[in-house]
Amino acid sequence: MTDHFEILGIPRGFRVDERALETRYRELSRLFHPDRHAGRSAADRRAALEKMVQINEAYRTLREPVRRAAYLLSLRGLELGETDGSKFLPPDFLMEVMERREAFEEARSRGDRERVQALAQQARRERDEALEALASAFDRDDDKEAASQVSKLRYLDRFLADIRAWEDRVFEEENG
Amino acid sequence: MAESGLLQIRDPRKPYGKPVGIDLGTTHSLVAFVDGEGRGQTIPLEGDSHLMPSVVHYLEDGSTLVGRAAREKLAAHPHETIVSVKRFMGKGPSDPEVRRLGHYRFAPAQPGEAVVRFDVGGKWVSPVEVSAEILKWARRKAEAYLDQPVGAAVITVPAYFDDAQRQATKDAGRLAGLEVLRLLNEPTAAAVAYGLDRRARGTFAVYDLGGGTFDVSILELVEGVFEVRSTAGDSSLGGDDFDRALAQALLEQISTVLGRDLRRDPFAVQAALAGARDAKHALTEKERAVAVVALPERTVEVEVTRAQFESLIVGLVRRTAVACRRALRDADLEPHQIDGVVLVGGSTRVPLVRHFVREMFGGKEPLGDIDPDRVVAIGAAIQAENLAGESRDDLLLLDVIPLSLGVETMGGVVEKIIHRNTTIPASAAQIFTTFADGQTAMDIHVVQGERELVSDCRSLARFRLEGIPPMPANMGRVQVTFSVDADGILSVSAKELTTGVEQSITVKPSHGLTDEEVERMLLESLEHAEEDVATRLLIEARVEAQRVLHDLQKALTESADLLVEGEKEAIARAEQALREAMAGSDHHRIEEAIADLDRASTDFARRRMEKALKEALTGRSVQEIE
Numbered sequence A: 001m002t003d004h005f006e007i008l009g010i011p012r013g014f015r016v017d018e019r020a021l022e023t024r025y026r027e028l029s030r031l032f033h034p035d036r037h038a039g040r041s042a043a044d045r046r047a048a049l050e051k052m053v054q055i056n057e058a059y060r061t062l063r064e065p066v067r068r069a070a071y072l073l074s075l076r077g078l079e080l081g082e083t084d085g086s087k088f089l090p091p092d093f094l095m096e097v098m099e100r101r102e103a104f105e106e107a108r109s110r111g112d113r114e115r116v117q118a119l120a121q122q123a124r125r126e127r128d129e130a131l132e133a134l135a136s137a138f139d140r141d142d143d144k145e146a147a148s149q150v151s152k153l154r155y156l157d158r159f160l161a162d163i164r165a166w167e168d169r170v171f172e173e174e175n176g
Numbered sequence B: 001m002a003e004s005g006l007l008q009i010r011d012p013r014k015p016y017g018k019p020v021g022i023d024l025g026t027t028h029s030l031v032a033f034v035d036g037e038g039r040g041q042t043i044p045l046e047g048d049s050h051l052m053p054s055v056v057h058y059l060e061d062g063s064t065l066v067g068r069a070a071r072e073k074l075a076a077h078p079h080e081t082i083v084s085v086k087r088f089m090g091k092g093p094s095d096p097e098v099r100r101l102g103h104y105r106f107a108p109a110q111p112g113e114a115v116v117r118f119d120v121g122g123k124w125v126s127p128v129e130v131s132a133e134i135l136k137w138a139r140r141k142a143e144a145y146l147d148q149p150v151g152a153a154v155i156t157v158p159a160y161f162d163d164a165q166r167q168a169t170k171d172a173g174r175l176a177g178l179e180v181l182r183l184l185n186e187p188t189a190a191a192v193a194y195g196l197d198r199r200a201r202g203t204f205a206v207y208d209l210g211g212g213t214f215d216v217s218i219l220e221l222v223e224g225v226f227e228v229r230s231t232a233g234d235s236s237l238g239g240d241d242f243d244r245a246l247a248q249a250l251l252e253q254i255s256t257v258l259g260r261d262l263r264r265d266p267f268a269v270q271a272a273l274a275g276a277r278d279a280k281h282a283l284t285e286k287e288r289a290v291a292v293v294a295l296p297e298r299t300v301e302v303e304v305t306r307a308q309f310e311s312l313i314v315g316l317v318r319r320t321a322v323a324c325r326r327a328l329r330d331a332d333l334e335p336h337q338i339d340g341v342v343l344v345g346g347s348t349r350v351p352l353v354r355h356f357v358r359e360m361f362g363g364k365e366p367l368g369d370i371d372p373d374r375v376v377a378i379g380a381a382i383q384a385e386n387l388a389g390e391s392r393d394d395l396l397l398l399d400v401i402p403l404s405l406g407v408e409t410m411g412g413v414v415e416k417i418i419h420r421n422t423t424i425p426a427s428a429a430q431i432f433t434t435f436a437d438g439q440t441a442m443d444i445h446v447v448q449g450e451r452e453l454v455s456d457c458r459s460l461a462r463f464r465l466e467g468i469p470p471m472p473a474n475m476g477r478v479q480v481t482f483s484v485d486a487d488g489i490l491s492v493s494a495k496e497l498t499t500g501v502e503q504s505i506t507v508k509p510s511h512g513l514t515d516e517e518v519e520r521m522l523l524e525s526l527e528h529a530e531e532d533v534a535t536r537l538l539i540e541a542r543v544e545a546q547r548v549l550h551d552l553q554k555a556l557t558e559s560a561d562l563l564v565e566g567e568k569e570a571i572a573r574a575e576q577a578l579r580e581a582m583a584g585s586d587h588h589r590i591e592e593a594i595a596d597l598d599r600a601s602t603d604f605a606r607r608r609m610e611k612a613l614k615e616a617l618t619g620r621s622v623q624e625i626e
């Protein structure tokens, strides 16, 4: 099996030229998308479809830094699994996570949107920092550290997603 | 000449005559084609009008009237006249849609019945059949206007249509005798019509509020590639609901005055809906209007101000904000990052809607200069021409699935397998383990939706994978693979991994018709009884055979080096068998021979794609892959 980097023809590594990635994706889509093979025999259509599915999956994985990092680690034999990466996390981060959750629960039950927004803001800031740290961990080939940052980012993303879900629900209740 | 179209084929590459785009709308349907200059044009379907009412009336002898003629029967025959059938596509008999204010009469739900049916007097018809009548009629009109056979079409669907609704639309196309080239999302079609026109570049939002559905899509446009970033919507929200809201208010008022509850009287409901719609249209231009409700016994007039109307619909309009916000967030964009907003659908003429859209997207004045009624059909025509006529290298549409797809797991919780806004075509697999000792079968329940619990999602299909060899719990591993094609339609297969016992099942949605049903209906429909079905199938099989042989010939000359030991001979044998079958007149035999050749050349085709990819990446780029 060719890996996602090979499929899109970009060098294997965490730092990718996002512009080049997009351009490459469009180029390949122009060649392999089912629309380009509409009038052909079933075997050809199927083969092109399979390729396009792979191209889409590769692009989906590589365009997003956290997914890209986890994928890269898995290529190096370090499987984070789908969800649980807590074994790579420092205990104090887990403490922080719990406190953050509590703060959110509390603000939510009070319907305190400003507080929730402040929490989201802070999580986003930490997310940016973690992304920096992730990139430099890969630069140093420090896979353990990279795994730790990926796990951290996943926590933060899940936290932000929960906030978003709550905000969406509030918005829906007000407008639905 | 209409039905003989398929008998006149010459060019195996274009076996279906002129490709057209069809906007199969809740209220109106349109057909468009690409003219000699490469411009999309809609076709007059009713006299001078390019909009044909999506209305079907069933006459006593079972034949139908479609369009304006059907709409004229509505007041006198509310049960036999089906309007807004699109709202029922892919719906089951217990869907909430069935209970809304309306003048339909439904067939009693049979136990286990998957599809809602209308009782049109002596006959029960499914929404697919009703839609097929509209499509047949549109096709006939197009053939007469173009003076050419029309056998293939791109049909548009709301982006937010789920799998069952898409499948139903495709079935309707097949039932109308059309080769459905592609189901195209309405906002994407609109973007194509707009974007190509002005060689636009940037990020656009398409806000499409029609008669029965609402969609919003965010697209990024770069050099002819339309990449949908996100889509959201509500497949039962539209101008019809504005009509209902106003009609409801009118009926309440009139019932009080007359001292009789009119809300269950189909004639009164129909009259109130008609009066409400006219008043709504008038209120787009004026501050006040008179709603005329022509009850059988007397005509009642009620004055309505724009402010009153707006207070009735503001809740509905606000609901669109929920979807807009979600689409923006899914695309990871702020409103000010949108370069332009395109308005599509008749209901975007309502001043309150325009006002709302402006606010939603950071005060930007929306674009609405291509006729919002026609823009979808035109985009569909451009794509139809691209797929089956003169293909254009500059155009490519990359669309997404609107709703996540998953399976039911323990405790009625959904495990998502493909997430919403994933670019299609897409495929993903998940592994499940057996939970009991000696378990030999696994039930797989396929659902669509965003909610966590199965009961809050749309149930698409259930099937059972059997033949798992008895093993201790957790040892049996079943891989479930979801594949979504470029039409946004799902197929699912399941495979037992541990022992290598393979079993793949492809499912049809629970609220759809089976292939056999469609086939039977096709054969039963009057139109096709008139022509010789066998001849038609034979010709189709031969055309397909020619196409396969043509492609294969080309591939063999260009990529002979990719053949492996023995493959060439196997392909040659299958090819020979196909040529022999073609000389005969048994279409089954030809189809089987095609399938055999297909199997013999599958790996060869794969290797060619692989090579094409390598070449593309090493710069020795090919313009096209042969």
Ligand SMILES: Nc1ncnc2c1ncn2[C@@H]1O[C@H](COP(=O)(O)OP(=O)(O)OP(=O)(O)O)[C@@H](O)[C@H]1O
Binding pocket: B024, B025, B026, B027, B028, B029, B086, B209, B210, B211, B212, B213, B214, B238, B239, B240, B277, B280, B281, B282, B284, B344, B345, B346, B347, B348, B349, B350, B372, B373
């Ligand atoms: N001038 C107007 N003012 C207000 N509403 C209008 C006006 N013109 C059309 N409409 C409404 O627009 C709706 C029809 O829009 P359109 O023809 O775009 O929808 P459709 O394509 O049939 O439906 P859909 O896209 O939902 O399948 C109807 O509800 C109609 O009442």
